[in-house]
Amino acid sequence: MSQTLTPEVTWAQRSSDDEPERNYLYVNIKTPDVPKSEATLNITEKNVSFKGPSKKGVTYSVSLDLFAEIDPENSKVNHTDREVELVLRKKDLKLEFWPRLLESKQKMHFLKTDFDKWVDEDEQDEAGEDDYANNFGGFGGEGGGDPNGGAGGLGNIDFSKLGGMPGMGGGAGGMPDLSALAGMAGGMPGAEGAEGADDDDELPELEEADAQKSSKIQEVS
Numbered sequence: 001m002s003q004t005l006t007p008e009v010t011w012a013q014r015s016s017d018d019e020p021e022r023n024y025l026y027v028n029i030k031t032p033d034v035p036k037s038e039a040t041l042n043i044t045e046k047n048v049s050f051k052g053p054s055k056k057g058v059t060y061s062v063s064l065d066l067f068a069e070i071d072p073e074n075s076k077v078n079h080t081d082r083e084v085e086l087v088l089r090k091k092d093l094k095l096e097f098w099p100r101l102l103e104s105k106q107k108m109h110f111l112k113t114d115f116d117k118w119v120d121e122d123e124q125d126e127a128g129e130d131d132y133a134n135n136f137g138g139f140g141g142e143g144g145g146d147p148n149g150g151a152g153g154l155g156n157i158d159f160s161k162l163g164g165m166p167g168m169g170g171g172a173g174g175m176p177d178l179s180a181l182a183g184m185a186g187g188m189p190g191a192e193g194a195e196g197a198d199d200d201d202e203l204p205e206l207e208e209a210d211a212q213k214s215s216k217i218q219e220v221s
Contacts, residue, residue, distance in 0.1 A: 011112075
């Protein structure tokens with residue numbers, strides 16, 4: 001029989017009174033090894049709920065009654081092997097942050113602040129274009145969103161761009177292309193000879209070293 005657990009949920013937010021695309025919540029539901037095809041995600045104006053079985057025999061289930069309303073059609077979701085990443089558009093344009101994510105004031109043991117994405121309310125402008133949401137082109141709306149990631153307003157974020165470092169293209173997570181670095185090494189001082197070295201020049205040295213080593217062994221014995 002599958003064990004049912006409440007997954008860890010992390011969150012952060014941004015706010016704006018005149019730009020809807022800068023007025024949103026980050027909500028990540030940690031659901032490792034839950035196949036997207038077997039998960040059920042429902043997003044309404046006041047609630048986000050998730051349920052899905054993992055490959056390890058654990059069923060994750062959570063229902064979040066939100067502090068205020070969101071706009072489901074202009075929200076986004078990305079289901080990975082580790083978590084469900086949500087960017088939820090707040091419905092009301094306000095400069096003030098939500099005081100909390102949930103309607104209830106009760107402290108929830110599974111709910112945590114995502115400090116990697118959090119900025120203080122008065123420091124949002126400093127984040128500028130380097131802010132997390134802007135890295136994948138903001139929000140948008142092809143309309144109609146399918147909460148399970150189909151065509152429509154949800155499921156269209158390219159989350160592979162997140163976490164990358166500017167100017168460090170090529171590898172996973174923004175790491176540099178090591179093959180390119182290897183190619184650059186050929187033009188660095190002292191790097192020549194990796195391919196053009198004359199092996200015949202070094203073989204006599206090895207033979208002489210072996211001869212000296214053999215001679216010392218004989219002398220000791």
